[in-house]
Amino acid sequence: MEREHLIKPLLNYRYPTVQYGKGSYLYDENGKAYLDASSGAVTAGIGHGTAEVIEAMHEQAQKVSFVYRSQFTSEPAERLAKKLSDLAPGGGYWSFFVNSGSEATETAMKIAIQHWQEKGQSSKYKVLSRRVSYHGITLGALSMSGHVLRRRRFIPLLEEFPLVAPPYCYRCPMGKTPSECGTACADDLESAVKRIGAEHIAAFIAEPVIGAAGGAIVPPEGYYRKIKEICERYEILFIADEVMTGIGRTGAMFGMEHWGVEPDLIALGKGMSAGYTPMAATLVKDHVMEPILHGSKVVMAGHTYSANPQSAAVSLAVLEYIEKNGLVQAAEEKGRELLSRLMELAGRYAIIGDVRGKGLLLAVEFVADRGSKEPFPASLGLTARVTDKAFEKGLLLYPAAGGVDGAGDAVIVAPPFIISEEEMDELVRMFDETMVEVMREVTP
Numbered sequence: 001m002e003r004e005h006l007i008k009p010l011l012n013y014r015y016p017t018v019q020y021g022k023g024s025y026l027y028d029e030n031g032k033a034y035l036d037a038s039s040g041a042v043t044a045g046i047g048h049g050t051a052e053v054i055e056a057m058h059e060q061a062q063k064v065s066f067v068y069r070s071q072f073t074s075e076p077a078e079r080l081a082k083k084l085s086d087l088a089p090g091g092g093y094w095s096f097f098v099n100s101g102s103e104a105t106e107t108a109m110k111i112a113i114q115h116w117q118e119k120g121q122s123s124k125y126k127v128l129s130r131r132v133s134y135h136g137i138t139l140g141a142l143s144m145s146g147h148v149l150r151r152r153r154f155i156p157l158l159e160e161f162p163l164v165a166p167p168y169c170y171r172c173p174m175g176k177t178p179s180e181c182g183t184a185c186a187d188d189l190e191s192a193v194k195r196i197g198a199e200h201i202a203a204f205i206a207e208p209v210i211g212a213a214g215g216a217i218v219p220p221e222g223y224y225r226k227i228k229e230i231c232e233r234y235e236i237l238f239i240a241d242e243v244m245t246g247i248g249r250t251g252a253m254f255g256m257e258h259w260g261v262e263p264d265l266i267a268l269g270k271g272m273s274a275g276y277t278p279m280a281a282t283l284v285k286d287h288v289m290e291p292i293l294h295g296s297k298v299v300m301a302g303h304t305y306s307a308n309p310q311s312a313a314v315s316l317a318v319l320e321y322i323e324k325n326g327l328v329q330a331a332e333e334k335g336r337e338l339l340s341r342l343m344e345l346a347g348r349y350a351i352i353g354d355v356r357g358k359g360l361l362l363a364v365e366f367v368a369d370r371g372s373k374e375p376f377p378a379s380l381g382l383t384a385r386v387t388d389k390a391f392e393k394g395l396l397l398y399p400a401a402g403g404v405d406g407a408g409d410a411v412i413v414a415p416p417f418i419i420s421e422e423e424m425d426e427l428v429r430m431f432d433e434t435m436v437e438v439m440r441e442v443t444p
């Protein structure tokens with residue numbers, strides 16, 4: 001066999017070669033069709049091969065693709081920053097462009113730390129996050145992530161940032177039920193702040209709806225208002241990691257809109273360019289930038305490709321496409337329908353413990369026993385079984401959890417916002433068939 005050169009996620013697996021994508025489908029070299037029910041890694045929100053975006057790409061490439069941000073600014077980058085500020089909760093945001101979600105959260109962390117330094121409070125450098133969370137793979141982002149499997153190899157290089165309880169109602173870390181919990185998980189942030197001392201804490205970071213680490217985990221009502229209130233009371237910046245939830249995915253432009261909270265910083269990635277180009281951003285509220293503008297006047301972050309006009313033009317075209325076609329509303333409506341259809345399925349398969357999510361960021365969690373919510377043994381690799389079986393059928397799902405302390409087996413179902421009625425039928429049918437086969441394998 002010919003030797004390989006590309007390092008792929010699994011080195012002992014033969015991946016099909018993709019040929020092209022159109023709308024909600026991807027096609028491999030054998031002409032097999034895959035319904036992209038996960039939008040890849042919850043990224044391709046507007047579907048594949050969108051003509052308007054390809055045109056914008058072409059148009060910008062004819063002008064200029066790259067300039068170094070220390071030498072030039074560009075119209076697409078300026079327009080994109082303005083657009084994001086207009087769209088983000090409450091407005092009044094600056095944008096710092098980067099190339100991946102990990103860079104966006106790490107840049108948010110760095111700007112938060114710099115904010116306090118400029119105010120003469122350099123002891124405020126810790127960033128609190130939650131167990132069952134994922135904020136990215138670079139060392140700073142991993143330091144803020146409660147994702148045991150992804151951290152394990154690099155523990156000596158990671159900051160020991162404290163982790164607080166996640167708002168994971170299906171497996172409440174506080175041992176309560178949603179109706180009488182009083183959002184005790186949010187109080188856990190306050191306990192941690194008191195223990196560590198607010199004078200050491202720069203920020204708290206959270207995904208509005210928890211994605212990769214747990215699977216579309218929606219917090220109880222009142223959770224984020226309380227979190228924001230605690231952050232304000234103790235002078236801690238609140239970073240919303242909207243890399244997965246951002247730009248329409250949850251049926252709102254930004255996930256935090258559901259709870260009426262204006263974050264101090266926001267990390268964006270994935271959906272802001274819908275996979276048409278690597279593009280991500282850290283949004284920074286005016287009041288966070290203020291001491292930097294009056295202090296050192298330089299944000300200590302950035303990458304060669306930051307704010308390149310090519311990516312900015314593509315991202316702008318994606319945002320305009322989402323607005324013009326009412327896709328945020330579509331995500332809300334289609335999400336409601338898909339959620340109820342997945343719930344219907346849950347009634348028929350005892351291994352489905354929970355179906356949850358917001359908009360078109362949905363997940364199905366699997367359990368060995370519904371009553372006790374006991375998860376399957378890790379050795380069974382239940383999540384991978386489900387995604388593999390679905391893949392064989394031509395249905396793409398995103399594996400969540402699996403290897404995260406305190407989280408069960410789950411898959412994310414997050415199709416593009418443009419998914420049609422027939423495609424949704426197809427999705428549910430293939431999910432149903434997948435369940436039949438997995439049930440056969442794992443139940444006696």
Ligand code: PMP
Pocket residue numbers: 041099100101102103105134135136137207211212241242243244269270
């Ligand atoms: N934050 C969240 C919430 C994410 O879901 C992800 C990616 N799964 C990241 C950060 C990291 O983004 P990237 O893979 O683009 O670095």
